[in-house]
Amino acid sequence: MNDRRPGRGLIIGLIVAVVLAIMPLFTMGYYVNLLTVIFYWIGLAGCWNLMCGYTGYIDFGSAVYTGVGSYVSGILLVRLGFPLPVCTLAAGLAALLIAVIVGWPTLRLRGAYFAIATFALAEALKQVAEEWTSMTEGGIGLTVTYRLSDIDYYWVYLGLAGLVVGLTWWIEHHKHGYGLKAINEDEEAAAQVGVNTHMVKLKTYALTAFFIGILGSLEANRLGYFKPEDVFDIHITIKMVIMSLFGGMGTVLSPVIGASILQIIEDVLGAEFINYYLVIIGVIIVVVIMFLPRGLVGALSKIFARSSRPKQGVI
Amino acid sequence: MLFLQALTNGILLGGIYALYSSGFSLMFGVMGVVNIAHGEMIMLGAFITYWLFEIAKLDPFLSLPFSLAGLFALGYLLQRFIINRVADEPPIASYILTFGIHLVLANIALLAWTADPRTVTTTYSGANFSVIGIIIPYIKLVTFFIAVGVVGSLYWLLNHSRMGRAIQATAQDREMARLMGINVRQIYAVTLGIGAAITGLAGSFVVTFRHIEPGMGLPYTITAFCVVVLGGMGYIPGAIIGGLTLGVIGSLSTIFLTSGWSMAVTFFLLFMMLIFRPAGITGKGIVE
Numbered sequence: 001m002n003d004r005r006p007g008r009g010l011i012i013g014l015i016v017a018v019v020l021a022i023m024p025l026f027t028m029g030y031y032v033n034l035l036t037v038i039f040y041w042i043g044l045a046g047c048w049n050l051m052c053g054y055t056g057y058i059d060f061g062s063a064v065y066t067g068v069g070s071y072v073s074g075i076l077l078v079r080l081g082f083p084l085p086v087c088t089l090a091a092g093l094a095a096l097l098i099a100v101i102v103g104w105p106t107l108r109l110r111g112a113y114f115a116i117a118t119f120a121l122a123e124a125l126k127q128v129a130e131e132w133t134s135m136t137e138g139g140i141g142l143t144v145t146y147r148l149s150d151i152d153y154y155w156v157y158l159g160l161a162g163l164v165v166g167l168t169w170w171i172e173h174h175k176h177g178y179g180l181k182a183i184n185e186d187e188e189a190a191a192q193v194g195v196n197t198h199m200v201k202l203k204t205y206a207l208t209a210f211f212i213g214i215l216g217s218l219e220a221n222r223l224g225y226f227k228p229e230d231v232f233d234i235h236i237t238i239k240m241v242i243m244s245l246f247g248g249m250g251t252v253l254s255p256v257i258g259a260s261i262l263q264i265i266e267d268v269l270g271a272e273f274i275n276y277y278l279v280i281i282g283v284i285i286v287v288v289i290m291f292l293p294r295g296l297v298g299a300l301s302k303i304f305a306r307s308s309r310p311k312q313g314v315i
Numbered sequence: 316m317l318f319l320q321a322l323t324n325g326i327l328l329g330g331i332y333a334l335y336s337s338g339f340s341l342m343f344g345v346m347g348v349v350n351i352a353h354g355e356m357i358m359l360g361a362f363i364t365y366w367l368f369e370i371a372k373l374d375p376f377l378s379l380p381f382s383l384a385g386l387f388a389l390g391y392l393l394q395r396f397i398i399n400r401v402a403d404e405p406p407i408a409s410y411i412l413t414f415g416i417h418l419v420l421a422n423i424a425l426l427a428w429t430a431d432p433r434t435v436t437t438t439y440s441g442a443n444f445s446v447i448g449i450i451i452p453y454i455k456l457v458t459f460f461i462a463v464g465v466v467g468s469l470y471w472l473l474n475h476s477r478m479g480r481a482i483q484a485t486a487q488d489r490e491m492a493r494l495m496g497i498n499v500r501q502i503y504a505v506t507l508g509i510g511a512a513i514t515g516l517a518g519s520f521v522v523t524f525r526h527i528e529p530g531m532g533l534p535y536t537i538t539a540f541c542v543v544v545l546g547g548m549g550y551i552p553g554a555i556i557g558g559l560t561l562g563v564i565g566s567l568s569t570i571f572l573t574s575g576w577s578m579a580v581t582f583f584l585l586f587m588m589l590i591f592r593p594a595g596i597t598g599k600g601i602v603e
Contacts, residue, residue, distance in 0.1 A: 289408055
């Protein structure tokens with residue numbers, strides 16, 4: 001808590017961001033595509049980590065917000081012809097609204113209720129999107145014709161990923177973040193020393209849902225075509241969980257490390273091994289929780305312990 | 316008449332809901348574990364019955380001891396060697412852990428058995444009788460009474476057996492139970508074993524009237540969530556009340572709505588409960 005100044009971390013972060021930002025001017029194709037997808041997942045996992053990694057409330061239905069984001073912006077774009085930025089913003093706000101509606105009752109209860117409600121909501125909304133064919137085209141899928149260029153998505157995702165990571169860093173070093181950590185340590189004690197625990201959780205949840213909604217809407221737009229089972233897919237949530245977990249939940253860099261490593265692994269293993277891939281991912285989750293409860297970041301920082309204060313892990 | 320028929324169907328279905336949700340409720344009540352892999356335990360019980368029927372031509376009702384024993388062993392070993400390792404960590408560790416177990420079980424089953432839907436058809440599968448025009452299939456009626464009987468016995472054993480009282484003591488205060496000489500980790504393993512065994516039993520019933528496939532687990536897990544929230548999380552008799560309520564509401568809503576919308580109705584119900592009465596209809600659920 002002694003270091004409030006930006007310091008070395010920020011400078012390194014900025015240099016990395018600048019290098020990444022000008023990189024597509026020199027290389028094209030495969031690497032740009034892979035990095036675009038990695039940035040997308042850093043953004044998503046970063047949101048999951050900010051809410052769940054810091055507070056210990058586990059959201060098993062984050063795909064709700066990618067799904068709602070995709071459909072809100074898709075429908076506005078296709079049916080009403082609104083410009084893309086307006087649609088994207090509307091997608092974020094719709095996700096935020098749903099997060100408040102879901103979070104308000106459940107975040108006051110035990111973490112189990114939050115996990116259950118979010119888990120069930122994703123499934124319920126997927127069914128609604130399947131059935132409400134007059135609006136969503138149901139299982140036929142929605143085609144979005146208007147689309148940015150690949151390079152634009154690269155920059156936009158880089159910006160959003162940087163924003164989420166930067167926001168996480170900023171929150172960690174400010175009052176709101178202390179509240180989040182206090183909730184994770186001991187919620188009752190936090191409430192007793194004057195943290196409005198319900199509001200802190202709800203604000204964080206709404207904020208992360210907003211970003212997930214925006215990312216979801218842009219991704220649906222980038223791919224150009226989606227069905228309910230694509231955008232409300234439980235595997236989207238699974239990836240957010242495992243990427244945060246792999247890096248070590250509740251640290252600024254965990255989603256960056258987790259998303260980069262896992263997305264590269266997935267790219268190598270390829271989509272044709274999807275069933276094996278899920279078995280492997282399941283085993284990784286179990287092994288990480290059993291043997292590396294602080295994730296890769298936690299394990300490494302333990303080995304290279306440079307400060308006397310251990311890194312804050314969640315579980 | 317359609318209404319009465321739907322009501323009857325709902326009540327009969329509610330018995331199964333109660334059966335597999337009581338295991339979920341037990342695990343949550345004793346260990347605070349939200350078992351995301353719950354639906355996979357139903358799936359495995361169903362497949363044990365299916366394969367015994369296919370290969371050994373064993374009657375589904377005679378295969379019950381096998382799925383009971385098989386799932387008890389699975390539950391016991393899972394808790395003993397995997398979930399117990401995080402027993403002292405915050406409960407979220409167990410949510411994520413069971414989430415990983417869900418992925419492993421569902422996808423290994425998918426690789427082994429493919430996604431083909433299967434069911435068990437016996438000579439008496441379609442047999443039924445009717446009372447004032449309401450059709451009641453024998454299988455569902457027998458299943459209903461066994462289900463309610465099993466949940467009732469579970470509750471009775473928890474209150475009247477030595478092991479049951481040890482489980483309750485552990486649930487109330489783990490440290491105190493340990494000081495009183497209870498082997499807490501052993502109790503946890505037995506509890507998960509019992510929960511899994513009952514759940515597997517429900518799976519064996521499910522296969523007699525529904526199609527099963529390796530990916531079937533998720534909707535069952537969600538239904539179990541809804542049932543225990545309705546009845547009160549961690550309160551075993553609540554599973555019967557919650558199961559019957561959800562069975563009837565689900566069955567009635569399919570008269571007017573397609574199955575997709577009735578799923579939405581289920582969620583809406585869960586959501587309303589969380590807002591207005593998180594401790595369940597009985598008010599005896601664990602909230603804080």
